[in-house]
Amino acid sequence: MPAQLTRRPIGPAQRRAPSLLARLARRVELFADQFFWALDYLREVHLSPDLEPLVLEANSFQWRSEEEVRTCQRARLRSVLRHAKANIPAYRIRLRRVDLDSPYWLDQFRQVPPLEKAEIRADLNAFLADRWPEELLTLDHTGGSTGTPLEFYRDKLTIARSAAVRMRHDRWAGRTHGCRLALLWGNERDMRPFRSSALQQRFGRLGGRVLFFNAFGMDKRQIRRFVSASRRFKPQVVLAYANAAARIARYLDSRGEVLLPEGTLRGVITSAETLADPARALIQKTFPARVFDRYGSRECAMISSQCEHGAWHEASDHVYVEIVDEEGLPVGTSEEGEVLITTLSNYAMPLLRYRIGDRMALGARGNCPCGRGLRVLGPVRGRIGEVLRFSNGAEVHSEFFTHLFYGRRDVSEFCVVQKARDLLEIHVRDSGESAERSFTQIRAAICDRVGSEVDCRFVQVDQNSQTSLGKWQFVRSELERSVESHP
Numbered sequence: 142m143p144a145q146l147t148r149r150p151i152g153p154a155q156r157r158a159p160s161l162l163a164r165l166a167r168r169v170e171l172f173a174d175q176f177f178w179a180l181d182y183l184r185e186v187h188l189s190p191d192l193e194p195l196v197l198e199a200n201s202f203q204w205r206s207e208e209e210v211r212t213c214q215r216a217r218l219r220s221v222l223r224h225a226k227a228n229i230p231a232y233r234i235r236l237r238r239v240d241l242d243s244p245y246w247l248d249q250f251r252q253v254p255p256l257e258k259a260e261i262r263a264d265l266n267a268f269l270a271d272r273w274p275e276e277l278l279t280l281d282h283t284g285g286s287t288g289t290p291l292e293f294y295r296d297k298l299t300i301a302r303s304a305a306v307r308m309r310h311d312r313w314a315g316r317t318h319g320c321r322l323a324l325l326w327g328n329e330r331d332m333r334p335f336r337s338s339a340l341q342q343r344f345g346r347l348g349g350r351v352l353f354f355n356a357f358g359m360d361k362r363q364i365r366r367f368v369s370a371s372r373r374f375k376p377q378v379v380l381a382y383a384n385a386a387a388r389i390a391r392y393l394d395s396r397g398e399v400l401l402p403e404g405t406l407r408g409v410i411t412s413a414e415t416l417a418d419p420a421r422a423l424i425q426k427t428f429p430a431r432v433f434d435r436y437g438s439r440e441c442a443m444i445s446s447q448c449e450h451g452a453w454h455e456a457s458d459h460v461y462v463e464i465v466d467e468e469g470l471p472v473g474t475s476e477e478g479e480v481l482i483t484t485l486s487n488y489a490m491p492l493l494r495y496r497i498g499d500r501m502a503l504g505a506r507g508n509c510p511c512g513r514g515l516r517v518l519g520p521v522r523g524r525i526g527e528v529l530r531f532s533n534g535a536e537v538h539s540e541f542f543t544h545l546f547y548g549r550r551d552v553s554e555f556c557v558v559q560k561a562r563d564l565l566e567i568h569v570r571d572s573g574e575s576a577e578r579s580f581t582q583i584r585a586a587i588c589d590r591v592g593s594e595v596d597c598r599f600v601q602v603d604q605n606s607q608t609s610l611g612k613w614q615f616v617r618s619e620l621e622r623s624v625e626s627h628p
Contacts, residue, residue: 191298195305202458203309203513207506210514214457215247217485222250224270225491231260231267232493251463251471255481255496258291269294273489283439283543293440296489303442303486306459310446314433315407316378321350323371325381325389327357327541352376356385357541357590360534364392371400379428383411384528384538386428387420393427406430412437415522436521438497441482445518453504454515459486462518463494464503477502477522529618532562535591539616545583551576556602559618563595568602 205213223241225232235256239249261268279300282292295303316322352374354367367389379386386409393400400406409424411434421432435446436453443456455462461483464472472478480499484492502519509517530536542557556568565587569576584597 191301192304195301196308199302199305199309199458200312203454203515205514207508207514207516210457210516214461214485217458218250218461218483219246221483221485221488221491222246222493224488225493228270229268229491230271231264232491235493250494251469253494255469255494256492257496258498261291261293265292265294269490270488278489281439291440293492294490295487299442299484299487299489302459306443306456310433310435310443311378311410313408313446313448314378314410314431316380316410319350320377320407321352321374323352323354323367323374323376323379323381325354325356325359325367325379325385327355327382327538327544356382357538358536359385359388359538360536361392364389368393368398368400375401375405377405377407378410379406379408379430380410380412382413382538383416383420383434384414386411386424387416388528390420390423390427394423398427400428403429408433410435415520434520436499438482440492441484441495441497444482445521448509448511448513450510452509452511453518453520454509454513455518457515460484462501462516464501464518472503474503474505475519477519480521529557529559529565529616530562531591531595533592533594537591541590542587542616545586549576549579551579555615557616559620562620565595565597567597567599569599 202210202213219241222236222239226236226239226241227233235253236250239253240246243249273296277296277298279295279297280292281295311317352370354363354370359367381389389400406428407430409428409430409432411421411424411432416432416434421434424432431449433447433449435443437443437445441460444460444462445453445455447453463481463483464476464478465481466472466476466478477500480497480501482492482495482497484495500522504517504519506517508514528536528538539557542555546552546555552569554569558566558568560566567580567583580599584599587597588595
């Protein structure tokens with residue numbers, strides 16, 4: 142009978158020591174981590190002297206009591222109304238019946254007709270404050286997630302305040318200065334600082350602290366690349382279009398995988414479109430991390446965002462949100478209605494009772510378990526993204542089309558309709574002869590993205606289609622859909 146072999150335990154001295162090259166690579170990676178952390182800090186705060194006090198103010202504001210928040214918000218609202226009534230031509234007329242020294246001023250303000258996008262488009266300068274220094278102004282524009290592009294002005298202080306409010310919510314999700322961020326985004330202007338992040342896709346953390354992927358082209362190949370790059374990069378927070386994150390989650394779930402080991406991610410921030418409950422659950426299962434959804438727009442910036450307990454908190458120091466019924470009256474707790482936004486920071490061009498085109502429910506009153514005094518709202522309904530698929534395998538997120546209409550003054554409304562696998566009809570309203578140049582540029586951009594075999598036809602219409610929620614359905618497919626369990 143052969144003698145039984147016994148294995149001797151391997152002691153520390155017998156373990157294989159890492160090679161010199163491996164030790165050197167680890168030191169370089171640690172140095173890169175520290176270098177890019179410092180670079181992010183300098184860029185976001187130290188080199189922006191106006192931003193640091195605003196960040197501190199935003200962080201302290203959230204911990205005020207509900208009553209203190211409400212009092213401060215109404216004081217800011219009254220201040221911006223006084224300014225608008227005195228200095229902005231369009232509002233001198235709209236606010237003429239609002240007596241801001243009356244105890245009933247807020248009720249009078251709620252009787253002011255909602256501001257429509259068409260009114261701003263018709264006379265942009267009428268909504269701009271008199272004699273506002275041009276060097277402080279920035280002309281910006283939306284792509285129109287409701288199918289209606291819009292131009293507007295912001296001043297530099299407003300941009301800084303918007304950043305401070307956004308950074309406050311970033312912290313709720315665990316994003317602090319210098320943490321590693323995986324960014325799934327599509328807005329060309331927002332993407333410019335991250336052009337170099339192709340380095341991270343190849344070299345992981347040595348390329349910086351932001352891993353960027355374009356959310357507009359998340360086909361199967363791109364999803365696989367994102368998953369592979371994320372496992373090398375090991376982000377601490379993911380910021381993504383809701384639909385893009387959901388598609389990655391479906392891919393991972395179909396393979397029985399997770400993106401990263403549990404505990405690696407602090408949080409997943411989703412934005413830009415409605416996040417359905419099943420998609421949220423799948424993201425939390427497969428990434429795996431808590432999802433922090435947020436709601437905002439280009440012209441209003443942050444409107445509301447989710448805390449760690451899942452409650453939607455209004456950015457009460459930045460906007461005043463009204464939720465009204467069909468007759469324009471405030472809805473009750475848990476009732477759904479139309480969203481009207483008044484911006485509190487942009488004195489250059491405030492938006493008063495602005496009809497943004499979304500619907501929302503009013504949250505229950507009372508303190509959230511998180512302890513923040515910011516008003517609780519419900520989730521937004523009506524901003525639903527769609528993915529169009531073409532015969533050559535190209536897949537394009539619906540938000541891609543909205544960005545094609547940025548700054549197009551010759552088109553007031555649009556709707557992209559996929560009539561066949563390689564046929565797009567782009568329905569436009571109020572486009573004159575000058576729009577032909579825009580049509581040529583838009584057609585070229587679409588073909589560059591999805592292939593020259595796709596036929597793009599522009600059709601003049603009197604009215605675009607709406608969803609059951611009352612929103613313009615700016616992108617839709619008329620192809621029959623099958624239920625898909627994976628991208």
